[in-house]
Amino acid sequence: MTMTLTQLGAFVLVARLGSVRAAADVLGVSEPAVSRAIAALRQHLGDQLLVRDGNGMAMTEGGSRLFGIASQMVALGSDAEAAVRAAKGAPARLRLLVASTIAEFIATPLLEAFGRRWQGTFDASSGVASVAEMRVLLPNRLADVALGPDLRGDASSGLISEPVLKYRIVLVAGRDFRAAGAPGRWPWLVDSSGTDPDSDTGRLLRGFRVPESSIRVFPNQTAAWAAAADGLGVAPAVATLVSRQLRRGELRVVDTELTPATACWYVTTLNPERRSAPARSLRNFLSTPDAMQLMCSPGTGVSPSRFRPPVYVTIWS
Amino acid sequence: MTMTLTQLGAFVLVARLGSVRAAADVLGVSEPAVSRAIAALRQHLGDQLLVRDGNGMAMTEGGSRLFGIASQMVALGSDAEAAVRAAKGAPARLRLLVASTIAEFIATPLLEAFGRRWQGTFDASSGVASVAEMRVLLPNRLADVALGPDLRGDASSGLISEPVLKYRIVLVAGRDFRAAGAPGRWPWLVDSSGTDPDSDTGRLLRGFRVPESSIRVFPNQTAAWAAAADGLGVAPAVATLVSRQLRRGELRVVDTELTPATACWYVTTLNPERRSAPARSLRNFLSTPDAMQLMCSPGTGVSPSRFRPPVYVTIWS
DNA sequence: CACGCCGATAACCGAATGGTTAGGACTTCT
């Protein structure tokens, strides 16, 4: 009554090759075997998925949706065996979730330093997630540690957040910005955390009741700040991370009733007995002077071999 | 002889709950059923996956690797049905792959304009990918269109690249940068495309034989430029995208034997008969004046409801 | 128009999946 990986594999191959017969040849089975695998999927999902199109097969819209998902599933299926086999004697893995602000400046150098400190005993990677996503990924063990706001919403989840670093949130704007009207009417330039209601940025936007029409979302903080420097509006920022732009005079601080404000980054893990070994290590590492130093000063980049592209948790479904 | 989704589902549940019995209760089946599902996985993968740990079960390293993958697979499995059902009468989907440079400034406003132009007939999303990834994702129909370098490596792949926009690559540095020695010895500040040998940045680094030790990778272009403005080194850039920083005098152009250079963005799709309808539409849209305008001027952000976080293709395995 | 190719369907079959109950080995708590 449930889909099967072989069925999905057959479907993916047919969709890719545009032919049932060709797929059967590649798989080394008879053609009705493939045909029936697809028939089973059709019935289970209630969609034709693949329809005859002249010589070969074309995907319906539903089939196209399935295709992306099914491709991932079969790829993951083969990954699984490789991953488990490779795990024998391999370094333990640490998956760190970070809020987008942290991701941009801190996550990469932090993990780089962490990896250097433990010299191959840990294999660390980071992913960007919203607060809501962190709340579900951590208890489900899809990640080991989260770095961002306090996550102890409900004690039942078994999550423990501990303060790591206090910081100041300021509002910055270009040199020639003239404050006119209430802050809620200004143009706000934010990074993607502006769409996360539980983030600092989200709270700030809510605090000033900034209407959607006054918000421009940029793909990252630096781009938002560059736009602010160009006089397009105001942007929230962590004080230590914009110090260079402030020092050079590209940006200046704008005071409001809600800013400057102090906030705190927390490290969140499962409770101690359920906590994984890598999670324990990173949690300890965060309190070392090295880590403190990294978090206070803007990143200076990492060497290419160490670079890991950021990973976003949601994939196109 | 192959893993089953129900087996993986049982494994995930046991790992999450730390107990076979509890998982069996949740699933509403007898406890040996769950136990045997896990036994099958153990035998198939050659790893204990879950070992007794006092009262409950703890994951081995291999089990921990499997857990992330298996969780995704079962989640995707339930997504699949929802996605196919939702596809009835839903807008067609367009998945755009972009090089990281384009992703940062152009992809979001471009898709925003595209979506506005077609008013809900298309549902567009974008993902960042390296050139090598584009080459495999497009023929496999995991994406519809790619925007970036010329991809016609081998004609056999069925990919067609067409030029979209010429642009100038320049090298920028802070105001007080003093050229000393060969460009290969300078500190280079690049975004993640520096790790992609087929990108403009990668080619440039290779052209100057810049050693790894002289390269600092930043999470995005804007951050690399900010570092360059701070005097930390030189950074490659698309001329039209740094015009603001040049105009404000934060950055200046540094001439070398290889820069300024002209290059071109291409739109790549499958050959016309295999091309999807959304791919056709976007390809046409790219030649409109609106799109040209967008690609020439740096983005100004989008409104929150339109914002889609960028999607990276690689997931943690 | 007929031929050939392709895909769907039918009938059949072996194997293993997924479920049950019964019982043994081990840890933990009283």
Place this chain on the structure above:
DNA sequence: AGAAGTCCTAACCATTCGGTTATCGGCGTG
């Protein structure tokens, strides 16, 4: 030590999955 709980294994059974060969219907092409 004994009781209770948990996990593994064994034996058994229904289902269906995945494979085969044979046949039918539709579509381009000669």
